Amino acid sequence: MRIAVLGGDGFVGWPTVLHLSAQGHEVHIIDNLSRRWIDTELGVQSLTPMDSIQERCRIWKEVSGQVLNFHLLNLATEYERLRVWLAEYRPDAIIHFAEQRAAPYSMKTDRHKVYTVNNNINATHNLLAALVETGIDAHLVHLGTMGVYGYSTVGAAIPEGYLDVKIDTPTGERGLEILYPTRPGSVYHMTKSLDQILFQFYAQNDGLRITDLHQGIVWGTHTDQTRRHVQLINRFDYDGDYGTVLNRFLIQAAIDYPLTVHGTGGQTRAFIHIQDSVRCIELALADAPKRGDRVKIFNQMTETHRVRDLAQLVAGLTGARVAYLPNPRKEADENELVVKNDQFLGLGLQPITLAEGLLSEVVDVARKYAHRIDRSRVPAVSAWTKDIANRVVHDPEGKKLRSVS
Numbered sequence: 058m059r060i061a062v063l064g065g066d067g068f069v070g071w072p073t074v075l076h077l078s079a080q081g082h083e084v085h086i087i088d089n090l091s092r093r094w095i096d097t098e099l100g101v102q103s104l105t106p107m108d109s110i111q112e113r114c115r116i117w118k119e120v121s122g123q124v125l126n127f128h129l130l131n132l133a134t135e136y137e138r139l140r141v142w143l144a145e146y147r148p149d150a151i152i153h154f155a156e157q158r159a160a161p162y163s164m165k166t167d168r169h170k171v172y173t174v175n176n177n178i179n180a181t182h183n184l185l186a187a188l189v190e191t192g193i194d195a196h197l198v199h200l201g202t203m204g205v206y207g208y209s210t211v212g213a214a215i216p217e218g219y220l221d222v223k224i225d226t227p228t229g230e231r232g233l234e235i236l237y238p239t240r241p242g243s244v245y246h247m248t249k250s251l252d253q254i255l256f257q258f259y260a261q262n263d264g265l266r267i268t269d270l271h272q273g274i275v276w277g278t279h280t281d282q283t284r285r286h287v288q289l290i291n292r293f294d295y296d297g298d299y300g301t302v303l304n305r306f307l308i309q310a311a312i313d314y315p316l317t318v319h320g321t322g323g324q325t326r327a328f329i330h331i332q333d334s335v336r337c338i339e340l341a342l343a344d345a346p347k348r349g350d351r352v353k354i355f356n357q358m359t360e361t362h363r364v365r366d367l368a369q370l371v372a373g374l375t376g377a378r379v380a381y382l383p384n385p386r387k388e389a390d391e392n393e394l395v396v397k398n399d400q401f402l403g404l405g406l407q408p409i410t411l412a413e414g415l416l417s418e419v420v421d422v423a424r425k426y427a428h429r430i431d432r433s434r435v436p437a438v439s440a441w442t443k444d445i446a447n448r449v450v451h452d453p454e455g456k457k458l459r460s461v462s
């Protein structure tokens with residue numbers, strides 16, 4: 058297949074590009090490299106040394122013999138170029154990762170809120186409008202998030218995207234299937250919730266074939282392909298805005314920094330290893346909806362854990378201390394999370410569990426590159442409201458926190 062990977066220079070995008078290329082697909086990366094610019098804005102860098110996208114593509118050709126094509130394009134602001142590109146290349150499938158994806162970054166200031174909404178909503182809508190205009194029947198696979206469901210305890214398993222409800226009508230009770238009600242916990246999660254409505258409309262109005270993957274928090278670094286050459290290594294974010302919780306615990310342990318648990322650490326979250334994430338995308342591609350079908354929604358996660366239990370797990374492996382800090386987010390202190398993921402398991406996914414993969418991440422990645430970590434960028438600084446900001450003032454080592462940009 059000819060596959061366009063939008064956001065193919067990112068943390069999940071890059072290993073997906075390599076995975077699909079290794080399977081013989083013709084892969085085109087579209088990315089505006091905004092994520093690299095945000096690193097510069099925040100004064101951080103990936104824990105792992107990342108080469109330019111052009112260099113990464115060159116190395117992959119050397120290693121695999123396969124060509125990767127890179128196109129520098131901003132999906133949110135360059136609608137005409139996107140439409141022309143689609144009309145010229147006519148991809149069979151499109152995988153859409155190209156959004157601003159950090160909840161803390163989206164809550165940093167009003168400017169970051171506006172940027173996140175403009176970038177994410179326009180990127181998604183431009184793509185949908187251009188697909189309709191060009192008449193290209195590509196299967197669109199979008200990376201959404203488990204966070205659209207919200208993190209309140211519901212007392213039942215969260216279904217895969219849709220909920221059966223009963224409504225009272227004058228002629229009696231009637232059954233209805235609706236999108237599971239969204240409850241976003243940040244501006245970032247709000248954009249993913251809005252994406253869902255855009256998809257619902259374009260699937261029903263124009264017959265676009267769309268799969269939306271509600272992904273859990275991705276952990277880990279390597280996949281089978283990124284291991285093939287040191288310069289193919291994946292990015293690894295550790296800072297307070299972009300670092301995901303488990304990856305942050307790993308680097309904190311590696312530099313003898315307390316594991317930063319926010320609030321009671323009773324928040325339960327869904328997780329998936331990066332290798333499983335790219336496998337799920339492969340499975341979703343092979344299971345495309347037909348024209349006229351509703352949007353296909355999968356829960357792309359493999360296990361759930363409470364944050365404080367994860368901290369204890371990493372502390373047990375490494376001897377690190379755990380620090381309980383004021384929570385910069387506005388969220389429930391404790392929540393249950395039970396999630397259905399039967400569809401991917403039914404398609405053959407065999408999950409990598411935390412228990413089997415964690416130790417090698419600590420040793421092969423976090424300790425190996427620990428010298429590249431700037432301790433001052435480790436604490437989470439972005440607060441959800443001005444009141445909360447007044448409470449989040451010190452890092453676990455007692456230093457005053459300062460926000461960047």
Ligand SMILES: NC(=O)c1ccc[n+]([C@@H]2O[C@H](COP(=O)([O-])OP(=O)(O)OC[C@H]3O[C@@H](n4cnc5c(N)ncnc54)[C@H](O)[C@@H]3O)[C@@H](O)[C@H]2O)c1
Pocket residue numbers: 063064065066067068069070087088089090091092093130131132133134153154155156157158176180200201202203272273274275276301
């Ligand atoms: N990483 C996770 O734990 C996680 C969890 C759930 C869902 N997701 C979703 O998966 C997707 C990929 O996540 P990631 O961790 O790889 O993020 P990332 O920030 O590492 O990668 C996103 C890529 O998209 C590019 N991009 C952003 N806006 C763009 C635009 N307007 N035009 C062109 N390119 C643009 C960025 O430069 C970057 O390379 C995101 O949509 C995210 O919401 C990620």
